[in-house]
Amino acid sequence: MLEAEEKAELIKVLNMHFIEGLTQSQIAKAFHVSNTIISRKINKARDYNLIDYFFKDETSFTVNLERLLEKQYKLNEVIIVPTLGKDFDMVEYEISKAAVYYLLNNLKTVHLIGLTWGKALWRFTKELPFQEHNHLCIVPLCGGIGSSGLEIHSNAVVFEMAQHFSCEYLQLYAPAITRSFELKQQLSKMSVISTILDKGSNVDLAVVGIGDMTPSGTLRKLGYLKETELLYLKKVGAVGDIGCMYYDRDGNEIDSDFNKKVVGVSLNTLRQIPNVVGIAYGIQKKEAVLGALRGNYINTLVIDSELASLLHTEG
Incomplete structure (x- = not known):
């Protein structure tokens, strides 16, 4: 079967x-x-x-929509999971399985894989099969130290993937968001951190989550983003983030103190990675995904059918 x-x-x-x-x-x-x-x-x-x-078959509808979105946004590939009659947990599970299937079929020429963080990445790595891919090395694309939500931090999801693939991995021993820009600069100059960031800038393939601006978003929910900071970012036009780096509806990086405190691969560097796979689900992600697509941060997209329909209508 x-x-x-x-x-x-x-x-x-x-x-x-x-x-x-x-x-x-x-x-x-x-x-x-x-x-x-x-x-x-x-x-x-x-x-x-x-x-x-x-x-x-219902799949034929999603395939047609996939092809439309690929042409509309000039993407390598779009993978859509049908949502009709499914609850959120099932959609989340099937999105993760679809992303895993895509990854496993695109490992032949890949040696360095970069991961950001978040619930979508955590679910994705949990669905990976236990297979030996010892030619791989997994790298975090943003800092991964903190006191909340440890299982979804970049270092944790990197370790999870490496365990499933029996391969090498690197860890970034720095917080995703520092107290100040000056501290971020100091940390970034340390060889133990700059070496990992350099590796992250040169990965063959990246898998990233796409954050939105809702109060229930991961950064806000875990306390890494204050309510006042969220309101300010919305005021200056932020619609979403990748790896804690916020951008506007046209995909331009937001010039904010928050972005300047992030330890990780920049949005501009993300554009240079050969294949960036974005995972997103839920209609609340529409503006965030649109901004990411307009900014050319994503090459391959794994999404649910409701979100896909909105992207096609409003793109």
Whole structure:
């Protein structure tokens, strides 16, 4: 029996071949694989009778929307998890599984993986299979020391992934947010920290969460962002954050004292990473994801169908 993630991928290939009229060679180029692999996928879809009914399946709707969003925002790939009739926990689980499936199929040319932090990243790493990938090294993209929510800090999710993959990992022994810009500068000059930040700037692939501006957002909920700071960031146009770095609706980094105190890879550096995979779910993330897309911080997006529909309508 096909896993849901593999079925969705096969239907995407069928859609590109039979609906969009792309050749197997063109599809192979889009997936960064050989023609032979695409041929095998089409044959596998035929073996499972997917060709006969994929037009009627809910997955075919999400595949069409994926292709629209890929073209609309010039993304490498969009993966959409259907949400109809599912509660939040199930959506969260299926989003994580979809992100894991994508990662496992894109590890061949990857050596350095960077992770930010947050609940989405924590759930994602928990769903990773226990497989040996000892050619990998996992790196935190922002600081990971604090007194609250320790399990979702960057160092914790990096360790979790390394445990699942039996591979090397690095730790960033600095807080994500310092007390002052001066302290951030001092810490960043320390070789034990600057070395990790340099590694983070040169990862082959990054997996990031996308924070929103709601009072229940992780930074605010854990007390790392004061209510007055949240209100100020909203006032100056912030719509979301990646790795604690806030940006506006057009994707421009917010010029604020808060951003200047963050120990981590900058948003500008994030743009230079070959493949940044963003994980987001829930309609409250709409403005944050739109800003991230407009800022070109994301290359690959894993989201739920409700959020995807909003992005297509308002992008």
